[in-house]
Amino acid sequence: MSGVLIRYKELLPITENTPMITLHEGDTPLIYANNLSKKYGIDVWLKYEGMNPTGSFKDRGMVVAIAKALEEKSEMVICASTGNTAASAAAYAALTNLKAFVVLPEKAIALGKLAQAIMYGAKIISVKGNFDDALKLVREISQKFPITLVNSINPYRLEGQKTAAFEICDVLKRNPENLAIPVGNAGNISAYWMGFKEYYKIGKIKELPKMLGFQAEGAAPLVKGHPIPNPQTIATAIKIGNPASWDKAINAVRESSGLIDTVSDEEILEAQKELASKEGVFVEPASAASWAGVKKLLKENRFPGEEVVCVLTGHGLKDPDIAIKQAKIDISIEPKIEEFQKIIEK
Numbered sequence: 001m002s003g004v005l006i007r008y009k010e011l012l013p014i015t016e017n018t019p020m021i022t023l024h025e026g027d028t029p030l031i032y033a034n035n036l037s038k039k040y041g042i043d044v045w046l047k048y049e050g051m052n053p054t055g056s057f058k059d060r061g062m063v064v065a066i067a068k069a070l071e072e073k074s075e076m077v078i079c080a081s082t083g084n085t086a087a088s089a090a091a092y093a094a095l096t097n098l099k100a101f102v103v104l105p106e107k108a109i110a111l112g113k114l115a116q117a118i119m120y121g122a123k124i125i126s127v128k129g130n131f132d133d134a135l136k137l138v139r140e141i142s143q144k145f146p147i148t149l150v151n152s153i154n155p156y157r158l159e160g161q162k163t164a165a166f167e168i169c170d171v172l173k174r175n176p177e178n179l180a181i182p183v184g185n186a187g188n189i190s191a192y193w194m195g196f197k198e199y200y201k202i203g204k205i206k207e208l209p210k211m212l213g214f215q216a217e218g219a220a221p222l223v224k225g226h227p228i229p230n231p232q233t234i235a236t237a238i239k240i241g242n243p244a245s246w247d248k249a250i251n252a253v254r255e256s257s258g259l260i261d262t263v264s265d266e267e268i269l270e271a272q273k274e275l276a277s278k279e280g281v282f283v284e285p286a287s288a289a290s291w292a293g294v295k296k297l298l299k300e301n302r303f304p305g306e307e308v309v310c311v312l313t314g315h316g317l318k319d320p321d322i323a324i325k326q327a328k329i330d331i332s333i334e335p336k337i338e339e340f341q342k343i344i345e346k
């Protein structure tokens, strides 16, 4: 049987009472980007987390958080979300007959994610504010009501998400030299670092990678060094002004001698297009921040080394609006072969 709970049982907080649930999350592709590696002169690997059951890396952590909630006889779960946590919580709650409340910043959720939360049957609550306001509210709710909070402040979330670091090392049979990752609420960069350190401790890898975190220019509290009250970016998944795992993320960057930097919305959209058109890997804008950041470092001659694994955190179909806005329908013709003839002869 596949799934995160089974595959890394010994390294997860699993007891004999933990229900071994799964939507067959994890074991996502680690793709060698031939074209990008050739063009940019470094080895580029893509960890395609969009291939998880609900289309983002959130499933890794959610399966552990929901399994532990069931073990603790919880009947309701809640999360604030920019969309992917909500989609994942709704899916695993559906699987396990838990009631899920998802609290979303109004008018800021990508279409695909909203569709998922609706179809999986979550109770959708839209708040008049941003993600940070929503997170503050759900923290208060989970203190006051018998509802398990499943945001990445729930330690079981990071426990599950660290398994992506294990998978990368298992496939490469070593640690990667550098890991590039988008940073919003900062749980994922913290979870990867936790995973690499655990693998190092048990002798599975001989060295530790540098952690290269990237935030959107208009939503970069970790880079600016203070919360951003009104974060702005087209990459709605990382439109977060006050990350819950702030200290863990800074610690991961510091301990790994890595860095945290910003990328513009333009650089994000360019990277999203390049990943799709050059490697056939379609990711949502926030995910492309990892590749956009590597390109920025290469351009400024600051890239540390010769290899990188870019974490591509969510599938491109999550945010079709953004993708369609980038495209233009090239040609419209009468459905006649002669019309096509004119095109191909140009």
Ligand SMILES: Cc1ncc(COP(=O)(O)O)c(/C=C/C(=O)C(=O)O)c1O
Pocket: 056, 080, 081, 082, 083, 084, 085, 086, 152, 182, 183, 184, 185, 186, 187, 188, 189, 237, 238, 284, 286, 287, 313, 314
């Ligand atoms: C596609 C995608 N890429 C990157 C991030 C940033 O990860 P963290 O730095 O661990 O927050 C998110 C985060 C989304 C939420 O926080 C949510 O869904 O509420 C994401 O969906």
